[in-house]
Amino acid sequence: MLRRWTLAIVTAVCGVLVGVRQLSAGLPVVGGVELLIFLVLALLLSPWAFPRPMAAVDAQQASAADGRPVVYWRPGCRYCLQLRFSLGRLARRAHWVDIWSDPAGAAAVRAVAGGNETVPTVVLGGQAFVNPDRSWFRERLRSS
Template sequence: MLRRWSAAILTALCGVLVAATKISDGAPGSAALLLALFLGLGFVLSPLAFPRSSPADADLATTTAPDSTADDRPIVYWRPGCVFCLRLRVRLGADAARLRWVDIWQDPAAAAAVREITGGDETVPTVVIGGHGHVNPDPSWLRDQIVPAAQS
């Protein structure tokens, strides 16, 4: 659990230290601004910036299994603190809710599925669409893949 929050906690602590330094230098306005900036960055790096993680089913995650998810949504394997996952989440915007987000640090079966797809690495984001895995896909490509599915 702590590992999932480590980047966010470290960022918030750095913000507190920077703000304390600014306050001791006699600049409370810039201290408040920097603290808000660091806390915002901490939120972005936390698991809270992503849709609620759902557990992955082992048979859904493999590249050889047919895409038989109960809700037929593509699966995005991610982990907190990953800038590439954050980029994907931000660039997808509201379309991110159409995907199943699975935190590999919270679900060991998901981490194993990612290792199988990537050849032994835990490279995220890894997206499974139609039973095929895609490592760090371009957000515009992924949006094109999920929009037609939503229109049908």
Template sequence: MRRAWTAPVLLLIVGAGVVAGSFVRGRGGTGVVLLVVFVLLAGATSPLVFPRSVGAVEARRRSAVDGRPVVFWRPGCAYCMRLRVRLGRRARRLHWVDIWRDEAGAELVREANDGNETVPTLLVAGRAYTNPDPAWVREQVSSAR
């Protein structure tokens, strides 16, 4: 759990220092803009922008029932963020597994990627796809029951 929040917290700490420096130099407007930028970056790299994660076992069970793909991801991953943003509202239709919170999910990702924890890894009908094109993922979501 702590690992998931390391990057966002560090961004907030560094941002606070940069913003404080701007205010000390008398650049309040710049400080406010920088504060907004750092808060947005921290939010974007946090687990908050992703749908609620479930365990790998539960996600695979749900996927077998409803045919929806399973996405294995981790906080702070730029490629996971890209996929999440490009899916838009459709992202809620997928089953998301945070591999930093679920060891079974991390193990499945390592098995699919030659021992590496490369994410996003998508599981569709029992087959793993590493860093798939978001347009292809949208098609998979649309074709799911």
């Protein structure tokens, strides 16, 4: 569980340290702005930036029932962040599986990515796409 939050926690702590240093140097406004920037970055690197994750088994069953794609991701992955933010509200049309919190999800990704845990991996209509083109995936979600 802590592994999912490590990058966000380290970023927030660095922001606090930078802010305190600026405050002690007599620059409270600069320190506050830098702290705010680090906290926003920590939020973006946290699991909160993504829709609520599901277990891989539940996501696969739900996908079979409703035809929505399954997106395997992990916190701190810049490619996952790029995919997530390029989708905007369309992200809700997919089932999201955090491979760091679900070993079955990690195993599913390894099975389609040559033994690697390469994310984001999207399973759409029973076919897996490792690190798909964001615009292609966005169009698929719009059409579904």
